[in-house]
Amino acid sequence: MKRFTFFGGKGGTGKTSCAASCSLSMAARGVRTLVVSTDPAHSLSDAFNTPIGNRMVLLERNLWGLEIDAEAEAKKYTDSIMEKMLHLVSATIVDEIRRQIEIAYMSPGSEEAAVFDKFIELMESAGKDYDAIVFDTAPTGHTLRLLTLPGILGVWIEHLIEKRQKARKLMEVAARYDRELAEQLKEDPVIEALSARRDKFELARKILTDSETTVFHFVLNPEKLSILETDRAVGMLGKYGIPVGGMVVNKVIPKGAGPFLDKKRLSQEKYLCEIRERFASGPVVELPMLEDDVQGMEQLRIISGLMGAVC
Amino acid sequence: MEKIKNTLKKWWRLFALFHQGAFLDRRMAVVRKEAFDINDNLMLLLFGDFIGIPNPMSYYMLELLPLMADELVPWERRIQNRKFILAEKAAQYDFDT
Numbered sequence: 001m002k003r004f005t006f007f008g009g010k011g012g013t014g015k016t017s018c019a020a021s022c023s024l025s026m027a028a029r030g031v032r033t034l035v036v037s038t039d040p041a042h043s044l045s046d047a048f049n050t051p052i053g054n055r056m057v058l059l060e061r062n063l064w065g066l067e068i069d070a071e072a073e074a075k076k077y078t079d080s081i082m083e084k085m086l087h088l089v090s091a092t093i094v095d096e097i098r099r100q101i102e103i104a105y106m107s108p109g110s111e112e113a114a115v116f117d118k119f120i121e122l123m124e125s126a127g128k129d130y131d132a133i134v135f136d137t138a139p140t141g142h143t144l145r146l147l148t149l150p151g152i153l154g155v156w157i158e159h160l161i162e163k164r165q166k167a168r169k170l171m172e173v174a175a176r177y178d179r180e181l182a183e184q185l186k187e188d189p190v191i192e193a194l195s196a197r198r199d200k201f202e203l204a205r206k207i208l209t210d211s212e213t214t215v216f217h218f219v220l221n222p223e224k225l226s227i228l229e230t231d232r233a234v235g236m237l238g239k240y241g242i243p244v245g246g247m248v249v250n251k252v253i254p255k256g257a258g259p260f261l262d263k264k265r266l267s268q269e270k271y272l273c274e275i276r277e278r279f280a281s282g283p284v285v286e287l288p289m290l291e292d293d294v295q296g297m298e299q300l301r302i303i304s305g306l307m308g309a310v311c
Numbered sequence: 312m313e314k315i316k317n318t319l320k321k322w323w324r325l326f327a328l329f330h331q332g333a334f335l336d337r338r339m340a341v342v343r344k345e346a347f348d349i350n351d352n353l354m355l356l357l358f359g360d361f362i363g364i365p366n367p368m369s370y371y372m373l374e375l376l377p378l379m380a381d382e383l384v385p386w387e388r389r390i391q392n393r394k395f396i397l398a399e400k401a402a403q404y405d406f407d408t
């Protein structure tokens with residue numbers, strides 16, 4: 001078992017059902033487990049048939065659930081910034097800042113950034129109140145952006161730090177004849193803040209690319225589109241060095257389900273073969289299509305009993 | 312916090328002093344100018360959306376605002392006033408030759 005287990009894949013394939021089931025079986029084995037949804041459209045509550053929100057709730061012995069609320073996280077963040085602003089004197093500056101915060105609030109990356117911060121925070125505290133985290137992720141695109149954020153931003157922040165340092169170096173040259181001024185140049189809270197950010201991204205990147213601690217399983221259905229999307233995503237994770245685990249093929253129609261479904265099953269079989277061929281490097285698990293939606297502990301336990309190879 | 316504020320204040324006073332150029336020889340003035348330009352460019356990368364340049368990472372830049380607040384308003388003035396910037400450039404060349 002890895003410390004961080006992700007379930008990802010195309011929309012509606014069964015990520016939430018699998019993440020919930022997997023977390024349940026970990027908890028049953030005595031591992032203190034947190035199951036977290038990073039999908040802005042949360043459905044963990046539906047899977048467990050219990051309200052879960054932006055606060056950790058106990059779902060079972062050894063099992064806690066959490067649905068990250070991007071807006072609430074962003075609010076906490078901006079509130080703390082505004083609080084620091086109050087120490088500054090000029091009212092015009094405070095107004096400017098408030099305006100800036102409002103613009104940033106609406107910019108496209110903000111929600112992801114807010115989710116990402118919470119995500120790092122949770123990973124950092126693993127080992128304290130819980131030993132393992134199972135992530136129920138948003139459909140592929142969103143999740144790939146989230147996971148590749150540290151790699152991309154790390155480079156960018158590094159560039160910012162260099163620029164600031166260069167400016168300061170020149171200032172130092174200019175201040176060469178004034179020892180007192182040179183002394184004042186030694187500290188720069190901006191560089192410190194940027195470095196702290198960079199270190200956080202680096203930590204996240206390290207965790208996400210460490211196959212000892214992290215694994216990313218795909219949930220797919222035996223159908224064309226879901227295979228194609230998974231294939232692309234596997235390539236993308238590979239490029240960023242995020243370890244791919246197994247394939248969970250969900251909603252496989254059981255034998256003898258009636259003439260109509262038998263036909264459907266035949267087409268599924270073709271795709272099952274394709275999945276086994278294409279993704280031969282890890283385990284492939286098949287989960288049957290159940291009669292009812294996967295909702296509540298009883299259904300989840302059925303699924304978790306079948307996920308042994310990946311969870 | 313108080314310490315950071317003080318450091319900032321010192322920093323800013325330093326910038327202001329540089330601006331006056333009261334104690335600098337001409338070569339130092341050019342170096343100072345370059346430092347300013349680099350810092351202005353940096354500010355553009357950090358707070359570009361302030362003046363309408365989209366910055367996908369502006370969320371993370373917010374935490375720098377309390378640290379750079381003092382630099383922000385003069386920067387915005389400089390960057391928005393093209394004439395001013397051009398004049399500054401011209402002055403720099405005059406200086407040089």
Ligand SMILES: Nc1ncnc2c1ncn2[C@@H]1O[C@H](COP(=O)(O)OP(=O)(O)OP(=O)(O)O)[C@@H](O)[C@H]1O
Binds near residue numbers: 014015039043
């Ligand atoms: N094996 C199954 N048998 C029957 N129904 C299933 C099965 N797996 C999932 N479902 C149902 O399919 C729907 C989608 O499943 P789920 O929410 O787990 O998918 P998801 O990949 O998390 O979706 P989203 O992309 O919307 O987050 C749910 O209603 C769920 O109950």
Ligand SMILES: [Mg+2]
Binds near residue numbers: 015016039043136
């Ligand atoms: Mg889901």
